[in-house]
Amino acid sequence: MATPVTPPRVRFAPSPTGYLHVGGARTALFNWLYARQTGGTFLLRIEDTDKARSTDESERAIFEGLEWLGLNWDEKVVHQALGLPRHQRDANFLLETGAAYRCFCTAAELDALRQEAAARKDSFKYDRRCDLLPRAEIAHRVQSGMPFVVRFRVPEGETEWDDAVHGRIAFPNKDIEDFVILRSDRTPIYNLAVVSDDIDMRITLVMRGDDHISNTPKQILLYRALGTEPPHFAHVPMIHGMDGKKLSKRHGATAVADYQKEGILPSAMVNFLALMGWSPGGDRELMTLEEMIALFSLEGLQKKAAIFDTRKLEWMNGQHLSRISAMELEPRLTPALLEEGIATAEMLESRREWYLELIDLLKVRARTVLDMVRQAAPFFAGEITYDSDAVEKQWKDRAATAELLHAVQESLAAAAAWTPESLEQALRDLATTRGVAAGKIFQPLRVALTGLTVSPGIFEVLIAMGPELTNQRLRDAYEFLKASAV
RNA sequence: GGCGGUAUCGUCUAGGGGACUAGGACGGAGCCCUCUCAAGGCUCAAACACGGGUUCGAAUCCCGUUACCGCUACCA
Numbered sequence: 001m002a003t004p005v006t007p008p009r010v011r012f013a014p015s016p017t018g019y020l021h022v023g024g025a026r027t028a029l030f031n032w033l034y035a036r037q038t039g040g041t042f043l044l045r046i047e048d049t050d051k052a053r054s055t056d057e058s059e060r061a062i063f064e065g066l067e068w069l070g071l072n073w074d075e076k077v078v079h080q081a082l083g084l085p086r087h088q089r090d091a092n093f094l095l096e097t098g099a100a101y102r103c104f105c106t107a108a109e110l111d112a113l114r115q116e117a118a119a120r121k122d123s124f125k126y127d128r129r130c131d132l133l134p135r136a137e138i139a140h141r142v143q144s145g146m147p148f149v150v151r152f153r154v155p156e157g158e159t160e161w162d163d164a165v166h167g168r169i170a171f172p173n174k175d176i177e178d179f180v181i182l183r184s185d186r187t188p189i190y191n192l193a194v195v196s197d198d199i200d201m202r203i204t205l206v207m208r209g210d211d212h213i214s215n216t217p218k219q220i221l222l223y224r225a226l227g228t229e230p231p232h233f234a235h236v237p238m239i240h241g242m243d244g245k246k247l248s249k250r251h252g253a254t255a256v257a258d259y260q261k262e263g264i265l266p267s268a269m270v271n272f273l274a275l276m277g278w279s280p281g282g283d284r285e286l287m288t289l290e291e292m293i294a295l296f297s298l299e300g301l302q303k304k305a306a307i308f309d310t311r312k313l314e315w316m317n318g319q320h321l322s323r324i325s326a327m328e329l330e331p332r333l334t335p336a337l338l339e340e341g342i343a344t345a346e347m348l349e350s351r352r353e354w355y356l357e358l359i360d361l362l363k364v365r366a367r368t369v370l371d372m373v374r375q376a377a378p379f380f381a382g383e384i385t386y387d388s389d390a391v392e393k394q395w396k397d398r399a400a401t402a403e404l405l406h407a408v409q410e411s412l413a414a415a416a417a418w419t420p421e422s423l424e425q426a427l428r429d430l431a432t433t434r435g436v437a438a439g440k441i442f443q444p445l446r447v448a449l450t451g452l453t454v455s456p457g458i459f460e461v462l463i464a465m466g467p468e469l470t471n472q473r474l475r476d477a478y479e480f481l482k483a484s485a486v
Numbered sequence: 487g488g489c490g491g492u493a494u495c496g497u498c499u500a501g502g503g504g505a506c507u508a509g510g511a512c513g514g515a516g517c518c519c520u521c522u523c524a525a526g527g528c529u530c531a532a533a534c535a536c537g538g539g540u541u542c543g544a545a546u547c548c549c550g551u552u553a554c555c556g557c558u559a560c561c562a
């Protein structure tokens with residue numbers, strides 16, 4: 001009863017000409033999810049046939065980006081450039097079977113033709129003039145070493161396929177020109193390299209950006225000419241910037257590494273990316289990778305381009321931040337803390353329990369790891385800076401504030417114990433004695449301890465700081481108040 | 487220009503002919519909670535691009551129009 005389907009093989013095939021773009025990452029994610037869900041194989045192919053633009057550095061950036069997102073690939077990375085002999089073999093095969101022909105037109109000639117067409121307001125399409133050359137002439141030119149490219153002879157008819165996201169798409173072949181498949185330097189053009197490689201890698205489903213829709217009929221034609229049935233295709237929508245245009249540097253951060261630096265968690269990034277162009281149906285939004293694997297389906301793919309809204313990403317990151325445990329968060333926060341010089345590795349190691357509790361305290365109100373770093377600073381020994389707005393608002397009367405903080409210090413010193421309950425008792429008693437609202441004490445104290453008007457609950461802050469640092473901070477506050485009293 | 491694709495709140499989306507007074511989320515406004523800020527709870531504003539069909543009935547199906555996007559290289 002079981003239907004013996006061969007497990008799917010999908011791939012992500014970026015060209016190493018920059019960094020890992022969020023659009024690319026999203027395409028990779030969909031392929032990965034599909035493979036993981038179906039028990040298929042997810043492959044990575046580096047399309048480095050454009051030697052001028054490809055760099056090792058950007059190849060590394062792609063690996064690191066995918067690894068950070070948790071998208072592991074199953075077999076050895078394929079480098080397209082290494083397939084050169086096969087690409088040439090395939091081109092020769094097409095030449096031999098008559099599916100392709102040599103074209104001796106130079107770039108300059110073609111350019112002139114194109115301009116003529118443009119002047120006539122005609123659309124340009126190669127007129128096959130080299131295909132019409134007499135056999136003898138072709139042989140002569142080849143023998144005399146005249147450079148040529150190989151063009152695919154597009155047959156009559158119509159090319160169509162059943163796209164997994166768009167349904168049936170058809171192109172009249174007459175609208176497709178005889179495209180080049182091999183350059184005069186014998187290197188392959190994209191469409192040939194892709195088809196040759198995808199056949200070689202036994203890809204069963206090509207899932208990629210829908211900017212490739214118009215390449216698809218050409219590729220299908222190549223598959224057939226090469227004697228192979230084409231794979232299935234799924235063209236996923238693009239990701240645009242807030243202005244509705246293709247996402248580019250103008251829109252700010254477009255590399256996944258940028259978001260890594262800004263303190264976005266990979267789990268949030270992947271969750272957010274998945275929702276650009278895919279939905280599990282219903283109201284489901286917050287998901288882990290595992291859940292997405294279970295829920296993923298081609299049917300849930302959207303046809304429409306999505307606009308990348310970083311505000312929702314940040315919200316989502318906040319949600320992931322508050323769900324993740326301090327233990328899991330620690331490895332992401334620590335490097336940032338060290339880099340900012342807020343703490344040292346030894347310090348964090350020696351007070352690990354305390355450190356993990358601090359993380360739990362901070363993660364609730366942070367949207368990014370960087371937020372946490374900023375909020376963590378006051379909890380470590382060292383100078384703090386007083387936010388000018390905070391001073392203005394909560395320490396307006398310097399002398400009165402100094403007096404108040406002295407009273408607070410005494411109350412804290414007199415507290416039964418350094419526990420949230422005792423400290424709260426002490427401070428609330430102080431408020432009662434002085435006949436003021438508790439907030440009138442908490443707020444100035446918060447500024448003294450953190451330099452900010454925003455922090456975790458004041459008793460949590462006191463506990464996390466401990467009596468020593470608290471007293472130090474209060475002494476610093478007196479100094480500041482005295483110095484700025486004039 | 488030619489060809490192709492797409493069209494639900496500002497944004498991400500749910501919706502598969504009657505369950506739609508079109509749901510959720512981000513963002514916005516407000517309220518509650520409260521020592522601040524988050525978080526959380528509640529409330530409000532906010533969309534089926536337009537025009538024709540098909541049908542007893544259309545956000546859902548078909549056709550046009552419009553707008554937007556993509557491709558149109560010896561780039562990928």
